[in-house]
Amino acid sequence: MGKSMRMRAQAVGVGVLLMALALDVFAASQVKSVRLWRAPDNTRLVFDLSGPVQHSLFTLAAPNRLVIDVNGAQLATRLDQLSLSNTPITGVRSAQRTPNDLRVVIDLSAPVTPKSFSLAPNQQYGDRLVIDLYDQGADTAPSLPPTTIADNPAVPVSPTQPAPKLTPPPPPGSKRDIVVAIDAGHGGEDPGALGPKGQHEKNVTLAIAKELQRQISQEKGFRGELVRSGDYFIPLRKRTEIARKKGADLFVSIHADAAPSRSAFGASVFALSDRGATSETARWLADNENRSDLIGGVGSVSLDDKDRMLAGVLLDLSMTASLSSSLNVGQKVLSNVGRVTPLHKRRVEQAGFMVLKSPDIPSILVETGFISNHNESQKLASASHQQALARAITGGVKQFFQQSPPPGTYIAWLRDQGKIAAGPREHIVSSGESLALIAQRYQVGLTALRSANSLKNDTVKVGQVLQIPATALAAQP
Template identity: 80%
Template sequence: MRIGARFIAFGVVLAVMAAEVLAASDVRSVRLWRAPDNTRLVFDLSGPVQHSVFTLSAPDRIVIDVSGAKLATQFDQLALSNTPITGVRSAQRAPEDLRVVIDLSAPVTPKSFTLAPNQQYGHRLVVDLFDQDPGAPAIAPAAPVATAPQAPAAAPQTPPKLTPVAGGKRDIVVAVDAGHGGEDPGALSPVKGQFEKHVTLAIAKELQRQINAEKGFRAELVRTGDYFIPLRKRTEIARKKGADLFVSIHADAAPRSAAFGASVYALSDRGATSETARWLADAENQSDLIGGAGNVSLDDKDRMLAGVLLDLSMTASLSSSLNVGQKVLSHMGRITPLHKRRVEQAGFMVLKSPDIPSILVETGFISNPNEARKLASASHQQALSRSIVTGVKQFFQQNPPPGSYLAWLRDNGKLALGPREHVVSSGESLALIAQRYQVALSALRSANALRSDLIQVGQTLQIPTTALAVQP
């Protein structure tokens, strides 16, 4: 009897497990985000599903078949204006087979994937609809439907300045990246309704406005509205815009609400310089998993970049990143408390560009109620932006890119360079720095009151203007 009872009990367990596997997942809600070149639909699910996607023409439609799912929400509150979607409808083909049809005003290229639960989200099905011709005229608004203020359309990017710079020389281009966005809200604030993604976009737009007011400079926004961009694509956008500098704007969060202060980070090829830096890097690098970048392997990308980090171009980029980062941090310290008084280094994925100096600016702790209120203030956003612009200008006045307006001013004796500075990065020696700047090693020692050639990572060196003499 005991053996029989065990078999019966085992059979009951198997039946329960099978029922759980076969139970349909609910589609609890649907969210929509519009980016400049694509539209994202996110289906929030109560459990995992299988799905397939195919296209139909005449008229253009996308069909999504979801196996093991039933609809527990409505589509009539999606904000469809400024998207190629004219309507969304559904039918339950079987009790556990859902078909969703997306009616379109223009053909699109779909990409879909599922995401496992992550932080504040459960299971999700993500369908990205990529515009086939990004340069085509704007899509006509969809027929009037009931909408909710769920996903505002992307704001148009501020156009580049049209005034040509003197001598026909090019502007210095600064790519301004507003952290997070869309499906990825970033850090949450104790202030109701405040998310990191909104704060960073507001500061990024103010920073763009102030940079564009400077002759010889142009700022380009990486993210212009509330939508998700994978981390790797952010640096690709910066590169396509011809960026001379990449500035990523963020707002910290910490387990302790008392934590406060601004920080600036550059990439470390050996890991973080502190436990705080390591914790922040791990948190920020989860953005692709939270927002959903498809089949992204963060580990694979790190291995791919391992060789690049050894390249001399990365060494030069890291040095410039530390240099501009220290200048920005110094000026930020004049208008807001600092969490760290030197540039921290950590493995932020968004900073891994071998050819563009890159810094990540943590403007304050959004998890701190006092700082959260300051970060939401337009006057504080303006002051923060002014401090960042001042540091960026100082760096480029001392290191004007070839062919730029500032380089033209320098070459014609119209630019007061002031003292040059160099922030020591990993793997550099005093002799290599002297050779890079074409100054005598003895002059470099003298300018920095060095008794030996020993230098430390993060140390700021003054570069003398003395011409290169015979090396002692």
């Protein structure tokens, strides 16, 4: 072989090698970073990827480990810098089994139940692989020790048995607290809206929610319960589920959002609408909030048509009563909030927020201001403004429940003792309601209702505020 021939052969060889490398690089996705979030009952690991991957996982015992095989991936970040405190994870190791197959081993101090799924890119993130490690026994209520169950055949052992709904009639003379579930919007890998200086909505909402919880719980007869108590993600539907488990009489979701226009400012209060948003802003914000699940991931498509149809049916059947309560409490909260900060809209707006779709619990969403507005983002970050907002929301919530306390509560008992003035009751007309229907619901005469509101005929408009005559109270048993 002549010298020139050999050189040509070498060049071809290099070319083939380069091509093989190029194919490898093309085939493999990079794990660009790994993030970790701790929730009360689970630990979430998020692998940020440069492209889609296939994966599989299995657990090993003694010692407890979780092995994740990521096919078509290379590690391009460090795993030893994750903060593992307060998690069952004691270490994260990795090995490249082939140039394209990455194995990640998670060392655990306790067994976990893993759940994993891939998420497609969205506005905020690229491809992701999400591994949720559920603490074992985390979701089970205090139960009998296992030995007792095994020894006693009368004790049901099926863990899949549905729990009975916890709504027994209140025992006579009971004076339970009114429970307000407070939902701090976003959390974990879903930061929510971003302020001009990079402020995260999720932090502002948590601070206001915690203050609101403190203030509501200080009121005798009321208890505030946080839906989210730290920096972790909760899917939208799970939020109302948590509220229901806590026995909520009211669901208040706290947000501080962004608008396309930086000059937009002011607080708003939203209730659910079953027929679309009342304003362009409402539509835009609802789209943004509902996107949360796509950012945080719920392991499946969250907005399929079947769900929407079911939601529609539920709304038709049982939404009307709690929708008018939602509008009522929303209006009271809005007018109180209007005393401490400018309002974006003077009336409760209606939009299709996923988080408010809880037909049996009156629910409102409070946009405390626009974090995208320079001035408001500064106010929202200050403790004194957060306290003022919480005070205003507490005031509205109290007014609402003093007028219509749920039976069996301390506040209902107070009212029955004549210890609080019930005051005039208000009803905000929602779509599909007639004056006759409203009169029937409050057990007042149609004539009394007409004259209390100086109505010349029975035509009412959606959003119209009606005074419910006080004679209704005397008529109650």
